[in-house]
Amino acid sequence: MTDLEQKELMVQLGRSFYERGYSVGGAGNLSVRLDENRVLVTPTGSSLGRLKVERLSVLDMDGNVLEGDKPSKESVFHLEMYRKNPKCNAIVHLHCTYLTALSCLQGLDPTNAMKAFTPYYVMRVGKMQVIPYYRPGSPEIARELSERALSGKAFLLANHGVVVTGADLLDASDNTEELEETAKLFFTLQGQKIRYLTDDEVKDLENRGK
Numbered sequence: 001m002t003d004l005e006q007k008e009l010m011v012q013l014g015r016s017f018y019e020r021g022y023s024v025g026g027a028g029n030l031s032v033r034l035d036e037n038r039v040l041v042t043p044t045g046s047s048l049g050r051l052k053v054e055r056l057s058v059l060d061m062d063g064n065v066l067e068g069d070k071p072s073k074e075s076v077f078h079l080e081m082y083r084k085n086p087k088c089n090a091i092v093h094l095h096c097t098y099l100t101a102l103s104c105l106q107g108l109d110p111t112n113a114m115k116a117f118t119p120y121y122v123m124r125v126g127k128m129q130v131i132p133y134y135r136p137g138s139p140e141i142a143r144e145l146s147e148r149a150l151s152g153k154a155f156l157l158a159n160h161g162v163v164v165t166g167a168d169l170l171d172a173s174d175n176t177e178e179l180e181e182t183a184k185l186f187f188t189l190q191g192q193k194i195r196y197l198t199d200d201e202v203k204d205l206e207n208r209g210k
């Protein structure tokens with residue numbers, strides 16, 4: 001894809017997230033690798049519903065701004081994940097309602113915030129590790145995500161939101177939507193006896209891949 005096509009896709013996905021209630025106000029940020037030296041990221045403070053192609057930020061891998069407005073304050077963790085994992089080509093960070101509600105619960109399993117009860121959760125993301133709470137934009141979030149960048153596709157930031165990676169922007173968006181839907185089911189099922197997938201059922205799905 002050309003830079004312009006990536007920018008247009010980012011604007012379109014941001015608007016779609018916003019219109020469907022996945023993001024509100026200025027919360028959340030998106031990024032995609034343009035090539036091995038450059039990353040496209042949403043500007044800080046911008047509403048995902050009102051992104052403009054010409055204002056999107058282009059950064060080099062050291063965080064220098066090459067084009068556009070001042071980048072997201074979370075661009076430090078985005079860049080860190082790209083540096084660490086060559087297979088990560090796009091990142092979605094949202095404060096979507098159900099995943100953020102989940103991120104506020106006490107006693108989450110740090111290795112996997114949601115035990116699997118549907119196959120698609122396993123097929124798309126597998127597990128969702130929990131990053132302890134840090135102030136948004138802090139270097140500690142980047143450090144924690146960097147340490148885990150090779151060991152998962154989805155990370156819950158405690159009391160904050162979710163970070164999801166993908167092979168491209170569409171893949172990262174689809175992974176995020178699947179996760180949010182799973183979290184919605186999780187809360188819908190509260191008070192009911194959930195039949196979780198067994199370890200063998202999870203392994204079978206992991207072995208088959210997507």
Ligand SMILES: O=C(O)[C@@H](O)C(=O)COP(=O)(O)O
Nearest residue numbers: 027028029044045072073136
């Ligand atoms: O929660 C926050 O403040 C950030 O993580 C966020 O979601 C929006 O920050 P910017 O991308 O700098 O607007």
Ligand SMILES: [Zn+2]
Nearest residue numbers: 028136160161
């Ligand atoms: Zn945030």
